[in-house]
Amino acid sequence: MAARQKILIVDDDNNIAELISLYLTKEMFETRIAGDGEEALTYFREFDPNLVILDLMLPGKDGYEVCREIRQIRDTPIIMLSAKGETFDKVLGLELGADDYVIKPFDSKELVARVKAVLRRYKTAPAKTPSETPNAKIVEYPHLVVNQTNYSVIYNDQSIDMPPKEIELLYFIASHPNQVFTREQLLDHIWGFDYIGDTRTVDVHIKRLREKIKDYGNWSIATVWGIGYKFEVKRS
Numbered sequence: 001m002a003a004r005q006k007i008l009i010v011d012d013d014n015n016i017a018e019l020i021s022l023y024l025t026k027e028m029f030e031t032r033i034a035g036d037g038e039e040a041l042t043y044f045r046e047f048d049p050n051l052v053i054l055d056l057m058l059p060g061k062d063g064y065e066v067c068r069e070i071r072q073i074r075d076t077p078i079i080m081l082s083a084k085g086e087t088f089d090k091v092l093g094l095e096l097g098a099d100d101y102v103i104k105p106f107d108s109k110e111l112v113a114r115v116k117a118v119l120r121r122y123k124t125a126p127a128k129t130p131s132e133t134p135n136a137k138i139v140e141y142p143h144l145v146v147n148q149t150n151y152s153v154i155y156n157d158q159s160i161d162m163p164p165k166e167i168e169l170l171y172f173i174a175s176h177p178n179q180v181f182t183r184e185q186l187l188d189h190i191w192g193f194d195y196i197g198d199t200r201t202v203d204v205h206i207k208r209l210r211e212k213i214k215d216y217g218n219w220s221i222a223t224v225w226g227i228g229y230k231f232e233v234k235r236s
Contacts, residue, residue: 004030005119008049010040010066011081012058016104020053023108024115037061041069049076051119053111056082056093064096071097075163077118081106094204097163121192122164139174141219141233146171155213162212165190169205170213173221177233180224202229 007029011017014035021031032047034040036059044052052070056063067078079100080093090101099118102111137148145154148171153160162170169190173181181189183199191201206229210221222232 004028005050006030006032006047007115008032008034008040008043008047008052010034010037010052010058010063011055012036013055016055019108020111023112027112027116029115035059037063037066040066044070044073044076051077051079051115051122053079053081053115054098056080056084056089064092067093067096067098077122079111079114079118091200091204094201095207137171137175139171141174141216143216144174144213144219146174153213160212162209166205166209166212169202170209173229173231177219177231180227180230182228186228 007024009017009020009024009031011020011033012035014033017033017035021033024031032043032049034043038060040052040054040058041061043049054063054066058066061069063080063082067080070076070078075097077099078097079102080098081102081104082089082093083104093101099122100114102114139146143156145152146167147153148167151164151167153162153167153170169186172186172189173179183202186202187199206221206223213221215221218234220232222230224230
């Protein structure tokens with residue numbers, strides 16, 4: 001019998017946390033509840049969840065800080081909960097590494113559906129070992145090697161740590177030089193048709209890539225205004 005997937009629920013409102021736990025338990029998930037930021041980080045290390053449901057408004061360390069610290073440890077999927085519906089709050093949550101953002105009040109069945117959708121599209125990256133297969137998914141440019149087979153990126157002779165989705169996005173556009181993709185096309189290809197989210201997710205991931213990899217000489221991650229993005233390569 002397969003082990004149940006584990007969900008860490010972080011919310012200082014115990015009634016909400018218990019309700020979420022009840023619905024997830026019915027769907028055969030194992031849950032644990034944390035009531036503040038410090039407890040969340042302790043449980044995260046002990047419980048080793050497959051996904052974290054994280055409220056933003058917490059006593060002590062808020063959800064943004066907890067998300068930031070979790071991201072320094074590993075790439076476990078995070079769904080943020082918040083009564084804040086402003087675009088700025090959503091974007092900040094995504095930029096810190098959240099995989100989805102749910103506004104309170106929410107429908108519990110919808111939240112469970114989002115949990116399942118995030119877990120479906122999340123894949124743990126394989127160990128970063130050199131590939132020996134002839135069909136390895138590798139693209140190379142001056143000072144840049146993107147290997148989707150072993151989920152590694154080498155930039156300026158340095159290994160760059162990236163979550164799987166950033167590597168998949170970079171590999172996809174880099175393997176189609178000078179081809180323009182709309183945000184919708186990138187969202188469908190990288191995250192899948194069942195992804196519950198919007199195209200801002202693509203913008204956030206492109207921004208993270210640009211922070212880690214600067215344009216070099218004859219190649220760049222280019223914005224095509226009003227359309228989307230492309231990996232631009234200038235032929236010498």
